[in-house]
């Protein structure tokens with residue numbers, strides 16, 4: 002029983018990574034990533050669809066539902082936070098910690114997740130350069146999380162980092178991760194939680210993102226955009 | 235060319251009226267300043283041109299007015315150097331009135347700064363500039379309503395065409411000593427907190443440089459400078475901390491976030507009564523935008539713009555140069571001459587300096603600055619910064635740093651000044667290191683006059699290519715050895731503009747004229763002196779000292795030593811003095827093509843010239859200047875030797 006839920010989480014994590022939240026993931030791509038034959042994952046995908054984690058369209062692929070995205074991002078976050086812990090705190094080398102994190106992620110409680118995040122100073126990326134998703138506490142900045150932990154609520158919507166959005170997308174700022182210096186600058190420029198923005202364009206090679214916010218255009222480097230979390234309209 | 239920003243700080247005396255121009259970056263403050271005072275502040279379509287206070291005089295209706303151009307900033311909380319400059323100026327110098335210049339086409343964000351000026355409780359009027367741009371974007375603004383709601387007079391202007399500037403000054407003069415008539419109200423809790431802090435300040439007779447309300451708000455916002463200043467009053471700081479913590483608990487956000495969001499909420503509700511949005515016009519600018527930032531074309535345009543700058547400079551410069559040379563040959567022929575008395579030799583040398591300056595320098599500098607000014611005023615600079623951000627991160631900088639570096643192609647001095655748009659000292663030094671090795675217009679003259687003229691344009695372009703590679707490598711290595719993080723890019727992008735011909739011409743003339751004033755005397759004295767000293771034979775000695783490097787390692791003639799020493803004063807002297815030293819204008823008869831190539835490449839990187847060095851010392855102090863200089867020299871020796879080796883192996 003326990004084993005099954007672990008593999009569900011593994012699949013959601015994989016789909017989450019491949020879909021960046023809401024793209025359609027081809028069955029073959031997923032099978033490739035998991036290292037199994039495409040025919041052998043159909044059963045799993047049906048099961049995920051039954052539990053309302055994904056929409057499964059035979060011969061086309063899968064798409065995460067809201068519920069699926071939520072769980073996928075949670076597991077991904079725990080995985081990557083734990084990797085940062087192994088790397089930064091224990092001094093492990095990044096090249097052989099992935100598997101260990103895959104084992105541990107399923108056992109990390111939400112409480113530990115938050116404490117780990119705080120302890121590590123709200124890191125933005127895992128040692129391999131992948132984005133760490135936002136937590137699901139209903140706060141708009143990490144500073145707020147430090148002030149008050151008791152009586153917190155969880156967010157209703159799923160958040161995505163700005164760097165996952167495409168040209169033309171509209172979104173609303175919900176949460177900005179990180180130190181207060183950058184936060185202040187962004188607030189001064191009007192990027193306040195609740196503000197609507199539009200992605201105007203993205204520079205190639207993981208370059209800056211240009212957004213339209215409050216009638217003015219701003220170029221935001223990807224290392225800052227990785228910390229700006231939005232809900233898509 | 236070197237008159238950047240700091241035009242002598244006139245002492246502010248009693249009887250003049252001081253008016254300060256403050257506002258966000260790139261709203262048109264310097265255009266207004268130049269229009270009214272006839273000054274020569276740099277204008278262009280990218281944020282962060284003015285980095286220091288500039289003063290200018292204006293006589294208007296029997297009033298002696300001193301106008302002050304302030305750096306553009308987004309907030310009055312001290313975070314950047316420019317913000318501190320502006321806030322301190324307003325607090326300390328107490329201008330008689332501040333004109334808050336607003337870009338009407340981005341009014342919502344601009345008003346955020348306006349609200350803070352209103353909080354400072356100082357005499358204030360608003361100049362709503364760039365009405366034409368707002369119009370293009372379909373923004374219709376009700377000025378009277380805006381003025382009524384903010385409690386501040388509002389004057390609409392189109393500064394670039396001079397529209398509304400007379401009314402602006404009239405209104406400023408009329409409102410001296412008139413402070414804003416409205417207060418920006420925050421939510422109940424914040425207002426409670428503010429008045430508690432004001433009470434504390436007043437009860438304890440605490441002296442702050444700012445008004446009590448402004449002090450209270452900034453303390454709540456956690457303003458570092460103010461907290462340090464008032465740190466002696468531990469009681470106050472603790473009190474503020476207690477209040478802040480309570481607010482943070484309640485709102486679940488730090489207080490600066492609460493205050494910032496309430497300001498923006500205030501602005502949104504204000505604009506509902508002031509702003510009407512219509513369908514925007516589609517403009518040519520938008521198509522340009524698509525091309526310049528296209529995934530592939532964008533890089534090509536960035537590259538293309540820089541190459542065109544060089545090709546344009548060479549071809550136009552060459553054309554002008556040959557015409558002027560022909561004209562000159564009708565008048566007299568100046569050829570280096572070491573015969574006669576020392577005085578005759580000096581005069582002959584000095585004349586040669588003038589002629590060379592006119593034939594070789596002016597023709598190239600003029601078209602170069604024309605193109606650069608057009609680039610600056612179009613808005614392409616921020617697009618290049620956007621496209622090159624990722625590349626710049628590889629050398630420890632972010633995209634914005636490309637702007638000072640491009641300015642460095644004009645002259646290193648304003649380039650280094652403008653590194654102030656970067657956030658950290660580390661970035662500023664890395665960018666300045668790059669700028670010291672960028673071929674500025676003086677070095678361009680050397681490259682074009684030597685390499686392009688004698689070897690062909692393609693070789694000149696090769697020099698630029700190699701130069702860029704050297705800069706990337708040196709900055710890459712230095713950024714690894716100089717620990718620290720590179721902050722991310724946050725850069726405002728402004729609409730493309732058809733460059734204003736008037737602005738471009740004026741800017742070109744100003745920059746060229748300052749070359750004439752500043753460096754022609756140097757050419758004259760330099761070339762006169764060098765011939766005399768040469769005749770006397772002093773250089774033989776210096777050449778000998780340097781010959782292990784110039785001759786043995788780099789395979790150049792020993793007199794290169796003299797050239798490089800003079801190049802330290804002005805880089806173009808390397809080209810100008812070559813005929814004086816060798817006694818001929820026909821350089822191919824005395825130098826091999828390889829040597830010409832080496833001299834040109836070495837001269838771009840071997841040392842910051844004297845005015846660059848002075849600027850470096852002013853901005854970063856002697857120690858870092860020394861490090862940069864040593865990096866320059868050792869890179870040059872290394873590259874020179876490498877080239878020599880290469881020539882020997884592959885003749």
Ligand SMILES: Nc1nc2c(ncn2[C@@H]2O[C@H](COP(=O)(O)OP(=O)(O)OP(=O)(O)O)[C@@H](O)[C@H]2O)c(=O)[nH]1
Pocket residue numbers: 258259260261262263264265266276277278279280281282283284285305306307363364365366367391392393394395611731734737
């Ligand atoms: N269309 C239009 N353009 C304007 C107007 N006023 C200024 N500009 C342009 O706006 C740009 C910025 O003008 P500047 O005067 O350099 O701006 P600034 O406020 O001094 O900018 P910083 O020194 O960088 O803070 C330039 O390209 C000007 O040509 C205007 O009324 N209409």
Ligand SMILES: [Mg+2]
Pocket residue numbers: 263264265275276283284303306
């Ligand atoms: Mg300016």
Ligand SMILES: [Zn+2]
Pocket residue numbers: 081084099127128129130131
């Ligand atoms: Zn990882």
